[in-house]
Amino acid sequence: MHRSFVAAVAISIAIFAVIGSANAAAPRVLPEGKQPSDARLQPPKDLNGYFPLTVPKSKEEWTKRADAVKRQIAVAEGIWPTPERTPLNVVIHGRIDKGDYTVEKVYFESVPGFFVTGNLYRPKIKTGKVPGVLFPHGHWNDGRFIDIGRPAVRKEIVIGSERFENGGRSLLQALPVQCARMGCVCFHYDMIGYADSQQLSFELGHRFAKQRPEMNNAESWGLFSPQAEANLQSIMGLQTWNSVRALDFLLDLPEIDATRIAVTGASGGGTQTMLLAGIDPRVTVSFPAVMVSTAMQGGCTCENASCLRVDTGNIEFAGLFAPKPQGMTAANDWTKEMATKGFPELKQLYALLGAPRNVELVNNIHFNHNYNYVNRAAFFAFINKHFKLGLEEPVVEEDYDRLTRDEMTVWDVAHPKPESGPEYERKLCRYLAYAAQKQLDAIQPMDAASLGKWREVVGGAFESIVGGSLPAKSDLELAEAEKVDSGSFTRYVGLVKNKKEGTELPMVLLRPSNWNGRAVIWLADQGKSALFAGDGSPTSDVKRLLDAGFAVFGIDLLYQGEFLPQGEPAEKNRIVKNPREFAGYTYGYNYALLAQRAHDVLTVVSFIKNHPAVQPTSIEIIAVDGTAPIAAAALARAEGNVSRAALDTRGFRFGKLTDYLDASFLPGGGKYGDLPALLSLAAPTKLWLAGETADSGAIVKKAYAASGAAEAIALDTSKPEDVKQAAVQWLIKAQ
Secondary structure, eight states, X not given: OOHHHHHHHHHHSXXXXXXXXXXXXXXXXXXXXXXXXXXXXXXXXXXXXOOOOOOOSSHHHHHHHHHHHHHHHHHHTTOXXXXXXXXXXXXXXXXXXXXXXXXXXXXXEEETTEEEEEEEEEESSOOSOEEEEEEEOOSOTTGGGOOOOHHHHHHHHHTTSOSOTTGGGOHHHHHHHHHHHTTOEEEEEOOTTSTTOOSSOHHHHHHOOSOOGGGOOSSSOOTTSHHHHHTTOOHHHHXXXXXXXXXXXXXXXXXXXXXXXXXXXXXXXXXHHHHHHHHOTTOOEEEEESXXXXXXXXXXXXXXXXXXXXXXXXXXXXXXXXXXOEEEEEOSSTTTTTTTTTXXXXXXXXXXXXXXXXXXXXXXXXXXXOOOHHHHHHHHHHXXXXXXXXXOSSOOOOOOOOOOHHHHOSOBTTBOOOOOSHHHHHHHHHHHHHHHHHHHHHTOOOSHHHHHHHXXXXXXXXXXXXXXXXXXXXXXXXXXXXXXXXXXXXXXXXXXXXXXXXXXXXXXXXXXXXXXXXXXXXXOTTGGGGGBOTTSSBOHHHHHHHHTTOEEEEEOOTTSGGGSSSOOOOOBOXXXXXXXXXXXXXXXXXXXXXXXXXXXXXXXXXXXXXXXXXXXXEEEEEEOSSOHHHHHHHHHHSTTXXXXXXXXXXXXXXGGOSOTTBTTOOTTTTXXXXXXXXHHTTTTSEEEEESOOTTTTHXXXXXXXXXXXXXXXXXXXXXXGGHHHHHHHHHHHOO
């Protein structure tokens, strides 16, 4: 280590007189009992947080951000890369003639054996191509079959929420009827667990609360299980894919004008609306009602998914549709502050993109949560304008003859219900995993071109799942350190601070007097204390590195060492206060602990690289006692700034974990080839790898060969008790 580093530390850091003596087995930065002042020690964010939109400074900045958010949505919902569009096998039957429009019963397969169900409303008189409207409903009782009854609708009429006693009893029929009367084709389809969509039950899809041991199996699992989360299988993802396939169905109808496609829904239907519109470019008009907000993001399990809203939220999701026409409504619910919080930023974004008049807010906050007659009228006016229907304004919704449940249901003797229940749920999850694996197998890296695709798909997925990046030099500082000269090496103890992220990492540096310029980050479950024996001296393996001229860095990653009262490593992720045992409520808003620890590694890599007094010739990592998954995640995001890494995976797999709160759990970690595929993203970093066989490490070797660095990877077969020594020896000999 250069002498200037010692001077820089002495000038910028307060020296502790007592803490960290040469005989302390685990040198501390902070006084006993005090934790780092780290923002991540605050309660984790949940769906009731605050989710503002930061308007970008340029179109280019927004384009880059929007692409990342669209990918994050697709990854979170299990549809990255876009799944194979299998045959829909559409069935349309039971046509009912209502005079000026018709209603038909529809079902089709979004994936083989999994059915989307609904009703298709068509105008009787059509001239040329006509617009299409998708209508995903929200959490209204009985969904498509809703009938609130005469007493309830009369109350709505009195307050001005509805107009007609008959037709007003079903807001979910009123909208598609009026769309058809306006000359549009409207497909009104079921949410999972509602009306005819009963292959997965309402209780499962919308009321799930407790983990089911019988559905938690690494070989055959159900939704909401750790295995489903590791493979990013969720009710929300299935509903979004149903919406994508519903759009496929609508566009396949011969009378549909593909340039005029709208999607609208309220509440949970608003969630589906903004997500479909945000990721599917075929939608041309979007109208999410009573959902877009900086406040509550959607309370149902069907509106949440792991990874979905980490560092983003519904306002930004709505912004993805800009600059295309988008309307939205607010009510006396979580959307009531939209006029001052959220909508002004959306207006700014639309203005930045050259279309300030294309976004509208209907601010009827005197009504409670709704998609009532008044707000439906706003939607009809919106499509009349943007579809250029030429109808007289205002467009007035007239009464209609409600259909009964029996008239609407798609299932009958000639069209029997499909299989359902727990065994079908397992079957569906198996199929989704099989289909995802089939897509990965087709893009395995064989050469430079296929490696590029692999990195786009797998690397892109893990970028969304793991997050993090190398902090800028200006965001980092070293504080509160002490220095002890032990003769052959000097020990420095301090806090590495990331000012932008609000994180603080207790760190120890052992710098030999014969430093060769190489810096090794030693990762361990025990944090920086793993560098020391009971008498406070370096362990034999660390001493070998010091004797060979290596500087060794030890870190207390989040919830290691000084982050904990007794220094014991955390065995669980923290969860939000929501009592329902659903991973999406926690991981949908917060990175997993493993990902946060990988961010810590990136912080230290950037600190070592950028500190003016360090200037190493190489930065290297050793992780041989259970921290290999953390190291792998960091390597995938390190942008080539780590020269060498020695890792022992111990055969670990994200997809084998049986507890979604396990400290090593990573949502999505099993979907994209698990730990070996994550390691493949490190190529061409020189890698020594233990814990894998020739078969299990094959994808890593393929990626290295495709990158032109086949010789940069070494698979080690040492006995477990010899792995640490072998890893150290490899680093010492590596050139």
